[in-house]
Amino acid sequence: MGPAGPVETGLVGGDGGGRWGRRDRRDCWAGLIGARRRSRRDRRAQARMATAGLAGPAGMPGMLAGPGGAGGAGGDGENLDTGGDGGAGGSAGLLFGSGGAGGAGGFGFLGGDGGAGGNAGLLLSSGGAGGFGGFGTAGGVGGAGGNAGWLGFGGAGGIGGIGGNANGGAGGNGGTGGQLWGSGGAGGEGGAALSVGDTGGAGGVGGSAGLIGTGGNGGNGGTGANAGSPGTGGAGGLLLGQNGLNGLP
Structure with a gap:
């Protein structure tokens, strides 16, 4: 070769x-x-994932019944980062099933907001409860309650997060009751403020009823050096029902 x-x-x-x-x-x-x-x-994508709440799985398309999945909790923020928001609860099946609960907001320099509750099926089901606001220098806002369908109850709003060195987070609003029958969900209580001179979170507004039903009660204002403002009660049914009670300061 x-x-x-x-x-x-x-x-x-x-x-x-x-x-x-x-x-x-x-x-x-x-x-x-x-x-x-x-x-x-x-690295940036990993940092975002570390503080982002996971959305709850929705009820499977085409199914007539089945509850929605709960939303994931928001991740805790590192150093001076904001806590992640909680994931929204999943919606229920078309006809029957309750909505999933919203995930809690994460701990952080600013607390993450709670996730909204999932909406219910059309018949005899309740909306999911909103998630709690996260703890932080200022508390996160509680998630809104899920709405009912035709017949059912609205989900309760989430409690506002505690403020460690600033104001507490506001409570979430209650979900609306069924369009034909059902009561609205209660508003969430405002988060407490721990430091001197700060204000507790405002209470959430109660959910309104549909044609027949009672409005949800408003959430109480959060405690603190200055009490948070209470939430107003939701409107009662258009044909029959009474308004919800206002929250307490």
Whole structure:
């Protein structure tokens, strides 16, 4: 056999011992820069995922019955980051089933907001409760309660988060009752404020009823150096029913 031909190395000279050409250096630097950009993007995406609540699974499409899944809790914020918001509860099946509860907001410099409760099926089902607001320097807002369908009850609003060095979070509003029959959900209580001179969170508004039913009660105002304002009761049914009670300060 004769001697082997030149080796293709990408180097000037092609014999395995030559120097790099300008194109080789340029391609190498481009690869390194691209890798650094991808690494930064990956780190940012991971940070977002660490503080984001997961949304609850909805009732499967096409199913006539089945509850919605609960929303995931928001992740805790690191250092001075805000806690993640809780995920929304999943909606129920078309006809029967209660909505899933909203996830709680995460702990952080600012507390994350609670997730909304899922909506109920059309018949004899309740909306999901809203998630709690997260604890933080200022508390997160409680999630709204899920709405009922034709017949059923609205979900209760979530309690506002506690404020460690600022105001408490507001309570979530109650969900509306069934369009034909059913009571509205109660508003969530406002979160407490722990530090001197700060104000408790406002109470959530009670959910309204449909044609027949009682409005949900308003949530109480959060405690603190200054009490939070109470939530108003929801409106009663258009044909029959009474309004919900206002919350207490």
